[in-house]
Amino acid sequence: MFNQRKKKMNNVKKCAELLSNSKLCREAMENAVNHYPISAEQHLTKSSGKRPWIGQAACCFAIGATEEETRVAWNFYMDEESQNLANQIADEVIEEWQRKCL
Numbered sequence: 001m002f003n004q005r006k007k008k009m010n011n012v013k014k015c016a017e018l019l020s021n022s023k024l025c026r027e028a029m030e031n032a033v034n035h036y037p038i039s040a041e042q043h044l045t046k047s048s049g050k051r052p053w054i055g056q057a058a059c060c061f062a063i064g065a066t067e068e069e070t071r072v073a074w075n076f077y078m079d080e081e082s083q084n085l086a087n088q089i090a091d092e093v094i095e096e097w098q099r100k101c102l
Contacts, residue, residue: 007072011065015073018062019055020082022089028058029093035061041101044094051090 018024033040036057043053055074059065065073074083 007066007069011059011063011069012073012077014063015059015065015070016077016082018059019073019086020078022085024062025058025086026089026093028062029054029090030096032057032061033093033097040097044097045102050094051087054090054094055086 018028032054033044039053039057043057044050056065056067056070059070059073078086
């Protein structure tokens with residue numbers, strides 16, 4: 001997630017595509033919480049930062065993207081509509097996780 005390497009623009013673009021596609025985004029977020037259960041518990045029980053974590057975890061799981069690559073994709077390659085959709089999906093996946101795990 002916090003790998004110290006130069007960002008790959010290919011990964012940045014893939015992150016933007018993943019987070020902008022509702023089906024792929026949901027699938028990657030669900031896979032991330034299932035494959036990273038300890039991190040999910042740590043981050044999804046906090047009072048803040050849930051959406052950024054699940055978005056980054058989804059990109060890390062599906063693409064192998066770093067935190068920086070995901071952040072650049074979010075800030076510079078996604079429009080507000082795509083961001084809102086990704087946030088809505090994140091909220092739904094987080095709610096589902098909380099119902100099952102808390």
